Amino acid sequence: KVRHLGLSEAGLETIRKAAATHPIAALQSEYSLWERDIEAEILPLCRELGIAIPVGKDSLSMQTRWRDADGDKNVFAPLSLIVSAFAPVVDVRQTLTPQLQRDNDTVLLLLDLGEGRNRLGASCLSQVLELPGGEPADVVSAGRLRNFFAAIQELSAAQLLLAYHDRSDGGLFAVLCEMAFAGRCGVTVNVADADITGALFSEELGAVIQIRNADLAQVQAMLERHELADIVQTVGVPNDDGLIRIRHHNDEVFAAGRGELQQVWAEVSYRMQAERDNPATARQQFDAILDDADPGIDPVLPFDPQDDIAAPMIATGARPQVAILREQGVNSHNEMAAAFFKAGFAPVDVHMTDILAGRRTLQSFRGAVACGGFSYGDVLGAGGGWAKSVLYNEQLRDAFEAFFRRDDTFALGVCNGCQMLANLQGIIPGSEHWPRFVRNRSEQFEARLSMVEVTDSPSVLLAGMQGARLPIATSHGEGRAEFASADEQDAFLRAARVPARYIDNYGNPTEDYPANPNGSPAGIAGATTADGRVTLLMPHPERVHRTVTHSWAPADWGEDGPWLRMFRNARVWVD
Numbered sequence: 001k002v003r004h005l006g007l008s009e010a011g012l013e014t015i016r017k018a019a020a021t022h023p024i025a026a027l028q029s030e031y032s033l034w035e036r037d038i039e040a041e042i043l044p045l046c047r048e049l050g051i052a053i054p055v056g057k058d059s060l061s062m063q064t065r066w067r068d069a070d071g072d073k074n075v076f077a078p079l080s081l082i083v084s085a086f087a088p089v090v091d092v093r094q095t096l097t098p099q100l101q102r103d104n105d106t107v108l109l110l111l112d113l114g115e116g117r118n119r120l121g122a123s124c125l126s127q128v129l130e131l132p133g134g135e136p137a138d139v140v141s142a143g144r145l146r147n148f149f150a151a152i153q154e155l156s157a158a159q160l161l162l163a164y165h166d167r168s169d170g171g172l173f174a175v176l177c178e179m180a181f182a183g184r185c186g187v188t189v190n191v192a193d194a195d196i197t198g199a200l201f202s203e204e205l206g207a208v209i210q211i212r213n214a215d216l217a218q219v220q221a222m223l224e225r226h227e228l229a230d231i232v233q234t235v236g237v238p239n240d241d242g243l244i245r246i247r248h249h250n251d252e253v254f255a256a257g258r259g260e261l262q263q264v265w266a267e268v269s270y271r272m273q274a275e276r277d278n279p280a281t282a283r284q285q286f287d288a289i290l291d292d293a294d295p296g297i298d299p300v301l302p303f304d305p306q307d308d309i310a311a312p313m314i315a316t317g318a319r320p321q322v323a324i325l326r327e328q329g330v331n332s333h334n335e336m337a338a339a340f341f342k343a344g345f346a347p348v349d350v351h352m353t354d355i356l357a358g359r360r361t362l363q364s365f366r367g368a369v370a371c372g373g374f375s376y377g378d379v380l381g382a383g384g385g386w387a388k389s390v391l392y393n394e395q396l397r398d399a400f401e402a403f404f405r406r407d408d409t410f411a412l413g414v415c416n417g418c419q420m421l422a423n424l425q426g427i428i429p430g431s432e433h434w435p436r437f438v439r440n441r442s443e444q445f446e447a448r449l450s451m452v453e454v455t456d457s458p459s460v461l462l463a464g465m466q467g468a469r470l471p472i473a474t475s476h477g478e479g480r481a482e483f484a485s486a487d488e489q490d491a492f493l494r495a496a497r498v499p500a501r502y503i504d505n506y507g508n509p510t511e512d513y514p515a516n517p518n519g520s521p522a523g524i525a526g527a528t529t530a531d532g533r534v535t536l537l538m539p540h541p542e543r544v545h546r547t548v549t550h551s552w553a554p555a556d557w558g559e560d561g562p563w564l565r566m567f568r569n570a571r572v573w574v575d
Contacts, residue, residue, distance in 0.1 A: 096164035100183030114204025281513035322367035330373035343567035370417025382478035383419025430530030441519025458532030479518035
């Protein structure tokens with residue numbers, strides 16, 4: 001650690017000699033001095049920037065003490081400084097990402113707050129090559145840093161930035177590679193500095209932005225107003241050949257495929273994942289990096305999400321009640337209630353203890369929704385504890401069985417609620433051949449944006465959505481559909497009880513990870529009953545009923561996300 005802090009050889013030798021006899025005390029003492037130096041540097045900088053850093057000091061002083069047969073023991077926290085900061089976000093839709101846009105009529109600009117210094121001390125390159133000492137990157141001008149922030153905010157508000165990536169973690173080469181990885185395209189880079197190594201690998205402050213050529217003059221004028229025009233460099237353009245090319249004074253000195261370099265970039269994570277998780281799924285994800293033809297997330301909408309088919313029902317003023325069911329550990333109930341309210345329902349928070357105590361009865365509800373979460377911490381199996389609280393309590397069992405047998409009700413189970421309703425199969429009419437949901441094939445909790453296709457099923461909630469290919473939030477550790485036998489699985493598939501299935505970016509049902517996050521056979525993402533009144537979904541439609549809550553969505557989508565149609569379908573069906 002201390003070798004890369006920019007200390008002199010004499011200073012390092014002093015530490016080595018002291019550490020030979022008192023390693024922890026010597027390092028902690030030296031680190032305390034270094035900490036005071038940091039404090040002396042950071043406080044004036046914060047004042048000049050007009051910011052406060054409320055957390056970070058404790059990360060240097062945490063320690064564990066205990067006593068055993070050999071006496072007192074004292075272990076200090078890892079010798080690293082952790083500084084936390086936060087700021088309000090006015091509109092998350094203005095978030096900038098490193099995703100390089102595949103547009104040849106664009107250019108990449110470097111805003112070099114290091115002002116050409118390109119110091120390599122303590123950089124990733126110096127650590128990999130074990131180069132001791134050297135001057136590290138540092139803030140050159142607090143005023144320019146402040147101006148830089150203001151300029152980026154102005155450029156973002158004017159929607160002039162197509163992509164953004166800071167330079168200070170890995171250097172320019174890492175930045176441009178990561179932008180190409182995110183965009184799954186190539187990039188051609190031209191380095192004009194005499195010191196190409198410093199230019200590509202120093203971790204000075206700064207950022208790379210992608211802008212349209214047509215906006216170049218406007219961008220330059222904004223940067224000039226913020227006194228940044230002299231630190232702007234044109235560093236590259238995206239290309240169509242899938243190669244990351246580095247040119248020095250227009251002579252090509254390096255070229256490699258995007259997939260090849262991205263696998264190098266991802267290999268450490270892949271190796272760790274293969275050791276910790278299922279090596280087969282880890283390999284599938286790693287191999288998928290090489291597919292240059294992968295079109296990425298490509299939604300297909302056979303309907304208009306902005307068409308409020310429930311509007312005539314809402315106009316009547318009637319809001320049927322829907323029970324938003326909760327049990328210990330359940331979450332996502334607020335998002336679920338919001339989606340049903342938007343669709344014209346009166347959502348009611350109903351805890352299982354409310355039914356047990358007689359404060360609520362299911363008889364007054366047209367819909368009942370079991371929400372996602374971790375009921376009873378999943379210690380009795382995925383949703384198993386919640387289901388058993390119903391099955392082994394005569395009062396609850398009778399209440400739920402009566403609700404399911406009514407022909408004027410619907411039910412929805414999502415994630416943990418999907419697992420819970422699957423375990424209630426014995427009291428749900430028309431649920432023959434349903435699977436149960438078990439541990440993901442990856443052997444890990446999966447939280448990601450997945451693609452599913454809405455299939456042709458009896459589900460009343462998905463009416464008119466058949467053929468849609470939509471991104472949806474996935475968040476579960478036990479979502480793999482498992483059947484009692486191969487015959488049960490075949491019968492389930494023949495009966496068309498699959499309301500949605502996981503698909504790859506080509507639109508094909510898949511069992512491959514990570515497109516299928518749990519490994520369910522035939523891409524099964526849920527189940528429905530013969531009459532379609534009960535629908536189970538493992539992913540979370542309620543979390544993405546608004547476009548803004550997607551982690552990614554097409555730029556031309558309106559306020560209402562496509563999954564809101566599911567909740568509006570429920571309102572139409574009830575009417």
